Amino acid sequence: MSLNRLIDLSDRRLPPVPPPCALVLFGATGDLSRRKILPAIYDLANRGWLPGGFSLTGVGRSPWSREDFIRQTHTAVAAGARTPFRQRVWEQMAAALNYVTGDVADPSVYVSLHQALTRPASERGTAQRRIFYLALPPGVFATVCAQLVASGLAGPASLDDAVGPVTPNGRLRPSGFPKPAQNGAGVGNGAGTAASGDSKLVDEAEAIYGTETAASGDSKLVAEKPFGRDLTSAQGLDQALGEVFRPGDVFRIDHYLGRETVHGMLALRFANQIFEPLWCSQFIDHVQITMSEDIGVGSRANYYDTIGATRDVLQNHLLQLLAFTALEGPGQFRPAFLRAAKEAVLAAARLGGSPAKSCARGQYGAGWQGNLAVRGYREEPGVATGSVTDTYAATKLEVAVDRWRGTPFYLRTGKRLGRRVTEVALVFKQVASGLRSALEAGFEAGAEAGAGAGLTEPADLVGLGAADLGAGLDMSAAGPNALVIRLQPDQGVTLRIGLQVPQTTNQVRPVTVDLTYGHALSEALPDAYEQLLLDVMLGADPLFASAFEAEQSWRLIDQIETYWAGLKTPPEVYPAGTWGPSGADQLLRRDGREWRRP
Amino acid sequence: MAAAMIIPLYATSSAQVANLLAELRQDGGVAALSRVLSLVIQCDAASIETSIQAANQASVEHPCRVVVLTSEEPAAPASMDAQIRVGSDAGASEVIVLRLRGAPGGHLDAVVTPLLLPDAPVFVWWPGERPAKPANDPLGRLASRRITDAAAFDQRAAAPTQRRAQLELLASGYTSGDSDLGWTRLTPWRSQLAAAVQFGTPGLIRSATVTGPSFSGCELMAVWLAWRLGVPVRRELTDGDFLTAVEFHLSGGRRILLDKELDEAQARLRLTGQADKPVALGRRSRAEVLGEELRHLEPDDFYGRLVTEGIPAYLACGALT
Numbered sequence: 001m002s003l004n005r006l007i008d009l010s011d012r013r014l015p016p017v018p019p020p021c022a023l024v025l026f027g028a029t030g031d032l033s034r035r036k037i038l039p040a041i042y043d044l045a046n047r048g049w050l051p052g053g054f055s056l057t058g059v060g061r062s063p064w065s066r067e068d069f070i071r072q073t074h075t076a077v078a079a080g081a082r083t084p085f086r087q088r089v090w091e092q093m094a095a096a097l098n099y100v101t102g103d104v105a106d107p108s109v110y111v112s113l114h115q116a117l118t119r120p121a122s123e124r125g126t127a128q129r130r131i132f133y134l135a136l137p138p139g140v141f142a143t144v145c146a147q148l149v150a151s152g153l154a155g156p157a158s159l160d161d162a163v164g165p166v167t168p169n170g171r172l173r174p175s176g177f178p179k180p181a182q183n184g185a186g187v188g189n190g191a192g193t194a195a196s197g198d199s200k201l202v203d204e205a206e207a208i209y210g211t212e213t214a215a216s217g218d219s220k221l222v223a224e225k226p227f228g229r230d231l232t233s234a235q236g237l238d239q240a241l242g243e244v245f246r247p248g249d250v251f252r253i254d255h256y257l258g259r260e261t262v263h264g265m266l267a268l269r270f271a272n273q274i275f276e277p278l279w280c281s282q283f284i285d286h287v288q289i290t291m292s293e294d295i296g297v298g299s300r301a302n303y304y305d306t307i308g309a310t311r312d313v314l315q316n317h318l319l320q321l322l323a324f325t326a327l328e329g330p331g332q333f334r335p336a337f338l339r340a341a342k343e344a345v346l347a348a349a350r351l352g353g354s355p356a357k358s359c360a361r362g363q364y365g366a367g368w369q370g371n372l373a374v375r376g377y378r379e380e381p382g383v384a385t386g387s388v389t390d391t392y393a394a395t396k397l398e399v400a401v402d403r404w405r406g407t408p409f410y411l412r413t414g415k416r417l418g419r420r421v422t423e424v425a426l427v428f429k430q431v432a433s434g435l436r437s438a439l440e441a442g443f444e445a446g447a448e449a450g451a452g453a454g455l456t457e458p459a460d461l462v463g464l465g466a467a468d469l470g471a472g473l474d475m476s477a478a479g480p481n482a483l484v485i486r487l488q489p490d491q492g493v494t495l496r497i498g499l500q501v502p503q504t505t506n507q508v509r510p511v512t513v514d515l516t517y518g519h520a521l522s523e524a525l526p527d528a529y530e531q532l533l534l535d536v537m538l539g540a541d542p543l544f545a546s547a548f549e550a551e552q553s554w555r556l557i558d559q560i561e562t563y564w565a566g567l568k569t570p571p572e573v574y575p576a577g578t579w580g581p582s583g584a585d586q587l588l589r590r591d592g593r594e595w596r597r598p
Numbered sequence: 599m600a601a602a603m604i605i606p607l608y609a610t611s612s613a614q615v616a617n618l619l620a621e622l623r624q625d626g627g628v629a630a631l632s633r634v635l636s637l638v639i640q641c642d643a644a645s646i647e648t649s650i651q652a653a654n655q656a657s658v659e660h661p662c663r664v665v666v667l668t669s670e671e672p673a674a675p676a677s678m679d680a681q682i683r684v685g686s687d688a689g690a691s692e693v694i695v696l697r698l699r700g701a702p703g704g705h706l707d708a709v710v711t712p713l714l715l716p717d718a719p720v721f722v723w724w725p726g727e728r729p730a731k732p733a734n735d736p737l738g739r740l741a742s743r744r745i746t747d748a749a750a751f752d753q754r755a756a757a758p759t760q761r762r763a764q765l766e767l768l769a770s771g772y773t774s775g776d777s778d779l780g781w782t783r784l785t786p787w788r789s790q791l792a793a794a795v796q797f798g799t800p801g802l803i804r805s806a807t808v809t810g811p812s813f814s815g816c817e818l819m820a821v822w823l824a825w826r827l828g829v830p831v832r833r834e835l836t837d838g839d840f841l842t843a844v845e846f847h848l849s850g851g852r853r854i855l856l857d858k859e860l861d862e863a864q865a866r867l868r869l870t871g872q873a874d875k876p877v878a879l880g881r882r883s884r885a886e887v888l889g890e891e892l893r894h895l896e897p898d899d900f901y902g903r904l905v906t907e908g909i910p911a912y913l914a915c916g917a918l919t
Contacts (some may be wrong), residue, residue, distance in 0.1 A: 088876075
């Protein structure tokens, strides 16, 4: 791909180093920046994965000086970084920091931002390659975009900006090093052209090393989930962003769903002959997708109280996990193909019955989180009196494709649940095996006669002697097989299989086999935030939700939210530290099933 | 496996060691072992502990069974002492140390065979002296990947002919599946250089200078640049133990310079017409480079081409004469 001869596709060792860029972090004083983004940037610097010309400009409402911001960032890095603290690395990162105070709706903020960006552009060679990271509530995304255009900091997007082969969902890019952007992409970016003097030389160099030079421009936007609060607002947001950024330059990120996690899920299924044939309704009874948190709403109360668990997690994270679980083989392991496969799943997804029968919500009350007494949601500071915000949501979905006909997907998420876990559990059908004891099988067949269960005919019992009744395997305690893909906290796979209990003649019991690969918590591996920041800087095609996926997800969520909004009753209260409201248990019991205890 | 445990076995056999491993697993109640490979280390007695330490750290990323072999006094009566280490002493791996005396030292492949994980790929690592052709070595024949370390070459060999001979050995000893930690150590440098050329400053690269000690590992940087860029590469010899700078001389008098003048953890990237940029570029520990090797089960064909095409071309251009 590349004309840079130091880069060779067969040279698998070289990790890609992103091009110089200027990161603008809106919401730099917020919780997310402090806990995740700033430490991740330090870790990237520490690993040598940040480009030489990198700058970070924070934008926040706190009236801080640059020194204040550096001090706050230091605290955040010291508390949250996964790699060891190195003074020199920190000093270099601090030198790249800048801070602009103000409200994102205030045009003067963008004037200051323009000035702040001009310095890094000329001194650090970051040129026009800008990344705008919106660590903000979705309500202000459109405002920021409009201001970015008005101030000349970004866009407007034009059709001829497109680089490389274009798909309806954004452009394809080769893996590894990014395809060099065209000169002049991101028209209207205003100031700062570096290294342009000797045009003949530049042409000559481009012929050999590609067109990427310090002068080329390229702006990207990173938006945190949730993207909008319903279908209409999501579409409005898409339109607002689309006027400024090209589709492939908008990253709707879900930091729970890093590249590592996604690749792990796909590898298990598609790199193993033994699983893929079973991945369908013929063998799988149902699927449970869980993301549970043990923490409460914490410092996010003001924001969370207007959003709730359904919009905060179910709409994006759980539905993305559903899409990755249920998708058809994408043919090629490339972002555009994967996205098309995910889109097909979400377009085919529908509620498993009327909203009343297919969803449940709850709100945590006071209780015990392990050995700690914790207060209820309505007692949390920042939560409105009498709030009906859901801190727990569960739903039953169907995916109307041949592969999944008859296999429901149960999704649940909540705060203050028993423990922190994110997992996808595929629960298999009970075996109908000739090895079951004749007695057991006979009785079952009798009981299910007429239901077409296809088991041994009752007539088979005729002529059975006492010896026959003791033969076979007693599978009454075995339970169905289950394959659990655990994504958090330690990535791994659990397989529940039935094995004969040693020293007994015919007892079968479930044995849980737990497989993990390495220590996911080790500093050796970059975390989801590092990986996604790296992807954004490299311009790697995002694995995150496309606008179409977001809209399909809202289509489902709107039905649920509309139903709940019309209810007179508040969400059912569940004690903190338990596994959610009884309504969620009823949701499965109606189908003769139970939630797993994660 | 919670508590750390080192179990010594004297005058033992491979089969006894294997049996004890199975017993330990039973007693520990471990239902599943997620091991991805067997790592066989052949080294001298003095470097057992440092090698195990590196392997343990690397095993956090790649859970493996580590078998360390050392043989002494080939003429002595045959005997084998062993140690099994499990628990926190052994990272995410179990470690078996075998110290052989006498004739069995000539049959390490047979000694280790009962102790390899079924099916899992076998890596052999020679932290010290390497076989001339690793793939022909008895242990090397068992393995799909063979890791040598150019740092084990005589580092005091300053004479060009000696350094030439070391590079020639890397080339002539190569078989698909081989790799060398001397090359692995260069990865962060290579990554930064490739990025600097990609995004740095326009201009044609006319020549390059590689500054550092005369070690073969550093020589591989010059080989890589000469081979990939097709330009003259000059060596600037210094004391010290690793590369200190790589410079590209571009058309129009421009330059790209990556040098280690800052400190241990960082280098400075200097581009004509731009302010200096610091980049993180620390020395990599042995565990880190070993970890990078264990990441790739399949042969590194690019390294193969580097040594079989790049080295002869580099030497043919008059380097090290």
